[in-house]
Amino acid sequence: MKEKWLMAVAGSWDDIKPRITTALESGFDCVVVRQEDVERVKRLGDIKVASFGNERGGEEILIIGRGGEGDGSTPLPEDFGSSLDISLARAAEGTVAGYVEIRGKRYEEFAVELGKNVDYLLVVGKDWKVIPLENMIAGLQGEEVKIISAVKTAEEAEVDLATLEKGADGVLLDTSDLSEMKRVQKAVEKAGMAQLELVPAEITLVRPVGMGDRVCVDTCTMMLPGEGMLVGSQSKAAFLVQSESEESSYVASRPFRVNAGAVHAYVKVGDKTRYLSELHAGDEVTIVDRDGRTAKAIVGRVKIEKRPLMLIEAEAAGEKISTILQNAETIKLVGEDGKAKSVTDLAAGDRVLVHVEGKARHFGMEIEESIIER
Template sequence: MSGKKEVWIKADEGAWEVDKKPRITTALESGVDCVLVEESDVEKVRELGKIRVAAFGDSPHADVIVVGRKGEGDGTIELPEDLSASKDLDTLRELSKEKYTTASFVIIKNKDYERLAAELAKASDYLIVIGTDWKVIPLENLIAELQDYDCRIIAGVKDAKEAKLALETLEHGADGILLDADDPSEVKKVMSVVEEVGRERLPLLAAKVINVKQLGMGDRVCVDTCSMMKLGEGMLIGSAADAFFLVHAETEESPYVASRPFRVNAGAVHAYVLVGEKTRYLAELQSGDDVMVVDRDGGTKNAIVGRVKIEKRPLILIEAEVGKRRLNTILQNAETIKLVAPDGTPISVADIKVGDEVLVHLEESGRHFGMKIEETIIEK
């Protein structure tokens, strides 16, 4: 169980126009990962927009086939004493043979249903668990028991408060939530909770600038994203794959140019940008790629590249050190290009001088084709 936290919307009850369609429309507008619907509504969802669809029944047109409703999972069929004889379990195994992506659906009424959920999960890609009078303990038990299995736990919730609790249970939390709510504002609150909970934090250190050198002309990369960044945010850029400077987004007005808060004027074409667990060369980025935005506290979030511009510009070398470790980056030599001081203040490269401190991120591992490896690599 790992990876991005998922948000599903429950839209399987009521009339299509009055109840289901509004929920699905809100899901599409909010960037939700998946909607849970009746088998008969799968094609209607497809007509509304592009989103993953999970459906009760056995529709081959659904992205995820959900087993358990009107079965043992919701108590319609009595549980067998021997859970290995479960009819829902047999159905899941048959679907798996046909290579379908499956989910088991269980309403946790008591300890027996918790046991059923654990057994069904071991034959499923997803486990959807709905609580009755419980909040944490059964979910904690399932997370602990299934940690070595390749099944993602989706916890049923009614609001953002319950979503936060589910996603933070036992540190790892559920892998996602199934939201049962009509209010569009609640969906947006839940999306904010998921973004905050899923934000990895990277350690940032203060590095002392030891050299500032104007260079000649070179090709630099300007990364325009599909997100608006704010004061203190930017991207981690560096000439070595284990040492990065926090290069600030163009969030501030200047006498020469308007602010471009979606933009990071990132550096020379050879430089690395840290993207999650990997690095990419700036010159490789293109429209539609994912990049990582980092704030002054090391908090991270994803952004989508909208456009990359590579242009010849005058360059400047910034060298810094942390203890005995040295690092450098090459940026465009312009007053709008900024690094970040330890207090979060942007510092223009036109004003940086020896002795100033800027925020950096250091790693211990080297990298091969952008992936971390335990190997000694020297980059100068």
């Protein structure tokens, strides 16, 4: 996931405090403050704290470079091997970030060298936007460092997070506008969403199969029509099961819930799969919409109850796939047209959205192995 950092070093503590509170409420990952404010931040809530300095204080992340070569206070050496900032970064214990203001090509090159010696690289553009960031992303490819790009608006964040497709690993927002913090939060979450390919599958069989244990997954996220979870009896293929986000004549809508299917079924969780029966409160699950966009949700509760079940079989991309869902009007798949279709109305020839992967899985992870699942 892309990271959200907040720069909060300018102004009095009374000026800074509302911004830090908003960062906490908005799920920011880290705040950058003066060393004398570190303990104050920790009393406000649980968030990583970074601060500038040459020696470590109480912060989790020490930032080196401000007041030195990184911001031009000290001229860059001809040979980066004699750089004081790089020497300090190598000697520092714990998590270290390097700070560089890109004032020209030499600073861009310096940032790449510093980036090879730190955990995070904070880069601030002075008269540039995209090209130097592209060069730094390319120059640090394969290194462990995360590039955090300084921005002032959500629009700048969107550009930096998409540069060279990979984008920066996060953004450092420098603003006193609390509403802009909310906009950047949404931009970062959008950039961190993976895109899955959904394809139509043709229903070949719908048949009641009797009673069994099914799993309802109640999340801490309100979902919209067309959003749900990818669930299936085969690990390499899953149906998009919609949340109970639509009203019906039987029950009120429960947009936080996906009535996901029988206990044996797999559910897509990030790059892996898990059995529905394994999920517990506090676990992460992946929400998927009708366009294949994904988001992370937290499980609030899992309910396993005996209910009448229905076998659904389909064909997609030459593969025969299946799943078992509760036999009830409120359980819906997402049709090829993006509209929900109740499982009780499904018939052979209907087309619904599924996600098909090319590899088998072992303990939820993709493997190059021939596995037959029926």
